[in-house]
Amino acid sequence: KNQVEQSPQSLIILEGKNCTLQCNYTVSPFSNLRWYKQDTGRGPVSLTIMTFSENTKSNGRYTATLDADTKQSSLHITASQLSDSASYICVVSSNAGNNRKLIWGLGTSLAVNP
Amino acid sequence: DSGVTQTPKHLITATGQRVTLRCSPRSGDLSVYWYQQSLDQGLQFLIQYYNGEERAKGNILERFSAQQFPDLHSELNLSSLELGDSALYFCASSSIGLDTGELFFGEGSRLTVL
Numbered sequence: 537k538n539q540v541e542q543s544p545q546s547l548i549i550l551e552g553k554n555c556t557l558q559c560n561y562t563v564s565p566f567s568n569l570r571w572y573k574q575d576t577g578r579g580p581v582s583l584t585i586m587t588f589s590e591n592t593k594s595n596g597r598y599t600a601t602l603d604a605d606t607k608q609s610s611l612h613i614t615a616s617q618l619s620d621s622a623s624y625i626c627v628v629s630s631n632a633g634n635n636r637k638l639i640w641g642l643g644t645s646l647a648v649n650p
Numbered sequence: 651d652s653g654v655t656q657t658p659k660h661l662i663t664a665t666g667q668r669v670t671l672r673c674s675p676r677s678g679d680l681s682v683y684w685y686q687q688s689l690d691q692g693l694q695f696l697i698q699y700y701n702g703e704e705r706a707k708g709n710i711l712e713r714f715s716a717q718q719f720p721d722l723h724s725e726l727n728l729s730s731l732e733l734g735d736s737a738l739y740f741c742a743s744s745s746i747g748l749d750t751g752e753l754f755f756g757e758g759s760r761l762t763v764l
Contacts (some may be wrong), residue, residue, distance in 0.1 A: 544747055577738070577758070577760070578758070578759050579652065579654075579740050579742075579756055579758055580693070580740075580755050581652070581755070582752050582753065582754075588677060593691030599659075620748065625692070625693070637695070637708075637752075638695065640692050640693050640695070641692065641695075642691075642692040643692060
């Protein structure tokens with residue numbers, strides 16, 4: 537069964553600290569993996585999209601890694617800011633012929649406190 | 651601003667009623683997706699349209715229907731509403747196919763069924 541699991545479910549850190557969010561997936565065949573940031577009550581915003589051949593991708597203070605062998609991805613946030621408080625969602629795209637779908641994780645809720 | 655416009659932003663109605671949510675995709679985007687997000691839940695894919703035709707179907711109830719018009723805007727119709735239909739409904743658009751196109755989300759329509 538295609539699944540995307542994220543951990544931790546929630547996380548509280550102090551402003552300025554770093555943190556790493558995890559994503560494990562059992563999706564086949566794999567097409568790409570995306571990380572989205574969703575502020576409370578707002579639409580998700582794309583942070584990164586990684587294909588099979590990409591191991592690391594950065595977007596400012598956000599760095600995503602992908603290990604296609606172990607089917608794991610992480611999102612590292614450096615020097616966190618209060619505005620980083622949001623839900624971070626891992627999404628894996630599966631491409632099986634004409635059956636293409638996105639499998640969404642439940643997200644990690646991050647709170648950055650002053 | 652993602653360029654995706656959703657109306658209305660908020661909607662309160664009673665059980666048994668019918669509502670229509672509207673989405674205008676980014677200029678030039680041919681694909682429109684509809685998602686449902688209940689309180690503290692992940693995004694649930696409902697349906698996708700591409701250039702006016704239904705492309706993919708997710709967990710969309712029979713009471714719900716959607717269409718994409720020649721000008722590429724889309725409407726999601728929800729009928730015989732139940733309390734459990736209360737949720738945020740997001741529309742997203744992309745220029746091309748699911749596995750290569752980045753999704754751009756609107757700000758959502760918050761539906762409350764009393």
